[in-house]
Amino acid sequence: MKDADVKTTLRPGGLRYASKVGGTDFPGAFGATMSCFLCSKHVSRSSLVSFLVAGRRQYRCRNGC
Structure with a gap:
């Protein structure tokens, strides 16, 4: 990771973020997505197929990774 990509900084004590990027890496509402067992990418549940x-x-x- 490049140093220019870091958008968070710690307070001098190191316990809390002084500024933190908001949002989440998961698309959609909570529970609307799951991760693929093969590629670990989060996609909507309708895009997945189950297997044992x-x-x-x-x-x-469903359509391959």
């Missing part, structure tokens, strides 16, 4: 791995249901991108 070791007896547990996992989700992957």
